Amino acid sequence: MIALSIDGKKVWAKEGSTILEAARLYNIYIPTLCYHPLLSPYGACRLCSVEVVQRGRSRIVVSCLFQIEEGLEVKTNTERIQKLRRGIIELLLARCPSTERIQNLAKEMGVLKPRFSSENEDCILCSLCVRVCQEISEKKALSFVSRGTKREVATPFYQPSEECFDCWGCAYVCPTGAIKIENGKLVFPWMKKDLIFSKD
Amino acid sequence: MKIKTPEDLYMIKNEGLKALYPGKTKITVGTSTCGLATGAGKVLESLVDEVQKNDMDILIEKVGCLGFCQKEPIVTVLEPGKPKIIYEQITPEKVVELIAVLKRGEIKKDWVLCKMEEEECLVEGVTKKFCNEEGLKGVEDICLYQEVDFYRKQLKIALNNCGFIDPERIEEYIARGGYFPLYKVLHEMSPQEVIEEVKQSGLRGRGGAGFPTGVKWESCRNAKGDIKYVICNADEGDPGAYMDRSILEGDPYSVLEGMVIGAYAIGAHEGYIYLRNEYPLAIRTIKKSIEKAEGCGLLGKNILNSNFDFTVKINRGGGAFVCGESSALMASLEGKVGEPRAKYIRSVEKGLWDRPSNINNVETWANVPVIIARGAEWFAKIGTKSSRGTKVFSVVGKVNNTGLVEVPMGISLKEIIYDICGGVQGNKKFKAVQTGGPSGGCIPESLIHLPVDYEELTRVGSMMGSGGMIVMDEDTCMVDIANYFLTFLEEESCGKCVPCREGIKRARQVLQGITEGRGEEGDIELLQDLGAILKDGSLCGLGTSAANPVLSTLRYFREEYETHIRNKKCPAGVCRELFQYFIDPERCEGCHRCVEVCPQQAVSGEKRQPHSMDQSKCIKCGACVEVCKFGAIVKQ
């Protein structure tokens, strides 16, 4: 067992645990979006960022991936962290203004109206669906396609996948309800777009 | 033949010396990509033709880049006993006369850049004189290589062979001292001693971050695992930087030798060179070099009869700047997309295929054989206390003499831009120099005396990066530059993490708005907020340093932003929505050329009468400005 401190409180957790896992043992709240205890952590939403002090140096790390060490000092809710989280939620709210999960998180953090123009997405590219398909059902039918601002989740060639066997794990784990089930079929965000398959 | 003993090496060295300094006239042409782009390929063909036609016994060789790209194509002529003459800007048309002049035993002085009476072989620490008393006559008026402004303050370590050897001939590399350091390492030094030497030298990563190389090697050596990798990062994505390409095209064996030395020190037997797809000549050159080195027993099994095995493979990039980031590069080497990962567990412990991996930049590897040969102490004397050795910079943009410059760390920006590269083009006013690529920042005139080293550049809001140095003048708009870099980063972001993907997009939208006259009060504060999110929240270096171009231009050129936002004007005359082209009736001669080239029929007028511009049609493409010989089209 390794001893560390989170927000001044001394806690113990097994070697190899992440800060987030240690915090959850003690019901210390750190917000997350792309984390799921049954899937390997991904570190994409950055919401679970915390400040750590190591060898006198302070830096910001994501708690879902950072492994604990003896004597680590963790601060989960400093002003700098709060500002960062509000910034992330503001960016997500601008991307997904009508998504309930994001609206709730924003309200919780005191973010009302984003200073950016609104888009109209539901998917936050958290990769939970991709990870379920890779790690739980192991079908690997879903992956990220393109990059940067054009990045999205899709099956190969945006066509029904031969590998998919309708376990619906992706829809189950999706934090924003971007993946829907209609008439017993999975409906992904790209299907709603007027997309004649092209690489762009 | 496989080289096994020092005697074998010396034998090849002698062959190489004969090739470098044959007993007859030798002409070399710089045929790196930049040389070829200026027509060096055709110059080479014309030379071969002309020499054949004149039935002359002359050796013609291809060499790498001498660095003075502004003066390409560069041709050197070495006649036995005479100084080496370096000719500049030789075109195929000039070749006929050049050969005719040579046939007469003369020199075409109008076309000469400089002469070399001796050549320094840096690895061996010796100077080779190649002309006698007789040869020195008649060339007193030609300046020496060391006296040319462009070369005078340079000290070539990584570039020491570029332009002097045929990059494909391993014997020439060996003739200038190559592979003797490797022999020393494999037979006379232990891995720990090699690591100590590199640590003592103070060599820091030349790819950007500047991490101490010896320390990195040591961590990798100490990491648990039997299988380890050494990797050469040749992705060189920074726009404006091309030193890695020049080294790979001009002196590939230096990188290979460096990698074997590093692999031995670390205990790795497999290596990868990750090379940018946009560098086809570099790819061909390094592939051939690997084959040759394998053929000579300098790569592969039992190198130099030492029982040390090391093989290297080439992997090509697919056009993604983010793959210059080490964890994204390793993902790409695994056949996956170039998505970086958190580096809480460092790659020296778990990198490629989760095994200890040491990654270094091309220029870093190229320094290694020289450090082994000349010693850590020699290297550490060069440069500054925190930044030892030299750095290669690609100085481009609005300078008179663009090219590759290798200088000791600590030299000032002023010396590089003005003394070496001849100052700003066209006598325009210097405005800023951009260093560090898209992760760096702009440095204004007030800091022109800044000594160049890792810490100093970071202190002023920029960074060393891979060494790209872009000079900007009064006609450059700093808001446009910030917009340019953010547009670049937006396209190159892998898209994995929210701060980078969303943050860069929104910052670019704000900047674009400012350049298009839609800037609002509060935009600057918004950009600063986004900068903080990027810095604190991003997964990798692309994101964390994405704010640098914006924040550094805001720091030094805030009024320019404010003028765009409040007055809707672009002082430099770059942002198209914020200026108009106006035809000055005093200067316009009515030659009608602008009317002919205008794609929108925005210009009209009678021949020989002053013309006029229809602002509602003008798209500011600048085609008219290009063709106007009277400077009559001005920005307002």
Next chain:
Amino acid sequence: MEPSINNEKIDSIIEKYKGEKGLLISLLQDIQTEVNYLPREILIKVSKEMDIPLSQVFSVATFFKAFSLKPRGRHLINICLGTACHVRGAIGILGKIERELNIKVGDTTKDFRFTLETVRCVGCCSLSPVVVIDENTHGRVKQEKVFTVLENYR
């Protein structure tokens, strides 16, 4: 105008890389050099022969700018938009080529003569603005010379 696919050649390319999953990108590049783009059937074949999930192959094919999933023109125009070229007017050259060929970046002309792409720095900065067509680098390009340069490529 679909380029015809030489299946034997494709098979031999894949054979060369068999067992080397890490070299997927190099493999796709060799295929693209041969076929001019990455057809769907070939990507499916690569997935099977290399034992790499099709979703990963598709990810890689769409992530990297070097790859095209649509047929491209006979000649590939790459306008350099590197910083040095940018400050020396590359945008103007891009505009001129777009108007000249009546296409936008990423598109191919209707007669499949040209595909227009941009690249950030080919390292010929002293010759900016630079346009690379196929393997030829054209330096110091001026708007009025664009037509003449393009004429060389039929």
